[in-house]
Amino acid sequence: MPDDLRTAPLDDALRAALTEVLAPLGDVTGLTPLSGGMFATSIRVDFADGRVAVAKTAPADDDRLLRYEQDLIRTEALVYRLAGDDPALLMPRLLLADTTRRQLPGDLVVASWQSGVRADTVPELAQATADRRGRGLGRMMAALHRHTTDRFGYPSGPEELRGADWASTFESMVEAVLADADTWSVELPVSAIRTALRRHHxxxxxxxxxxxxxxxxxPGNQFIDAVSGELTGVIDPERAFWGDPVFDLIACDPFRAGAPDPSLLAGYREGGGSVDPDSPRLALCQLYLALIMRVEIQPRQYTGDWLAEHVAQVDRWLTDALDRLG
Known part of the structure; x- marks a missing residue:
């Protein structure tokens, strides 16, 4: 992933609109763009009484969005609401959600400031405390996966990405990314992908x-204590969906081949989660995430010296998933 993510300055119109929408929370004294995201615009909000929050907004109508990315900010608000009643999820508190799109061109979610430091910004500390962090992350995942509902798929966005059973819903999710690939002229082994889905239905x-x-x-969405390396919180649940919990065991460590990290699995089991590390479901989840990562490169218009190796890594990871699915 790129290490030079830039922040776009906030124009006067956006500043004025944000200040108006945020008024119910208090007097705004500062709006500072935050780096680290590739999809939404995240902004540090300083209030006159010393409180700090994070506001996130994303375009409502953007031809660079993949099909599953429509209305994702609404999903983030939904997850933060759930987390507000479950401290084991280690997420910020939801302070405000505005989906009216009257003052802003897209939806807005405002959450409390997350304590700690992003794990990807302190690689030496993160590496030295990886076992402790992995166990904490596994326990948090187990708590997250205890939240269930009655329908699969993405809470927001197209209706075709929701369904009554996981097999058909997952297949629809994959087909949506393949359709995005066709839109953006991204070559993929489509026949092999569909064969793998049929084989492992x-x-x-x-x-x-x-x-x-x-x-x-x-790691960019994991916050850790700056001294102990202990997991203090997680952010950015905008891409959340209702589905197979093993996806989180894959998505937390992109490009890892084979079984998830032992510390992560240990923490997951300590928290009450269960997983068969030999199940083809893990490779199916790897396949889906690799497809998203491969296709999004085009609409995002990624550039930089890092890109060639990133593409190569994604392609290797996709091939590994297909090989494991036989």
Whole structure:
């Protein structure tokens, strides 16, 4: 991933609109763009009484969005609401959600400031305390996956990405990314992908309960204590969906081949989660995430010296998933 993510300055119109929408929370004294995101615009909000929050907004109508990315900010608000009643989820508190799109061109979610430091910004500390952090992350995932509902798929966005069973819903999710690939002229081994889905339909059908899946728990969304390395919180649940919980075990460590990290699995089991590390479901989840990562490059218009190796890594990861699915 790029290490030079830039922040776009806030124009006067956006500043004025944000200040107006944020008024119910208090007097705004500062709006500062935050780096680190590739999809939404995140902004530090300083209030006159010393409080700090994070506001996030994303375009409502943007031809660079993949099909599953429509209305994702609404999903983030939904997950933060759930987390507000479950401290084990280690997420910020939801302070405000505005989906009216009257003052802003897209939806807005405002959450409390997360304590700690992003794990990807302190690599030496994160590496030295990886076992402790992995166990904490596994326990948090287990708590997350205890939240269930009665329908699979993405809470927001197109209706075709929701369904009554996981097998058909997952297949629709994959087909949506393949359609995006066609739109953006991204070449993929489509026949092999569809063959893998057919071959492992029974494994997908094993998932009978739609669990809450964060779907983006990579180190950039993990916050840790600056001294101990202990996991203090996680952010950015905008890509969450109701589905197979093992997806989180894959998505937290992109490009890892084979079984998830032992510390992560240990923490997950300590928290009450269960997983068969030999199940084809893990490779199916890897396949889906690799497809998203490969296709999004075009609409995002990624550039930089890092890109060639990133593409190569994604392609290797996609090939590994297909090989494991036989």
């Amino acid at each position: 029974a494994a997908l059908a094993e998932v009978e309960t739609p669990a809450l899946v964060h779907a983006d728990l990579w």
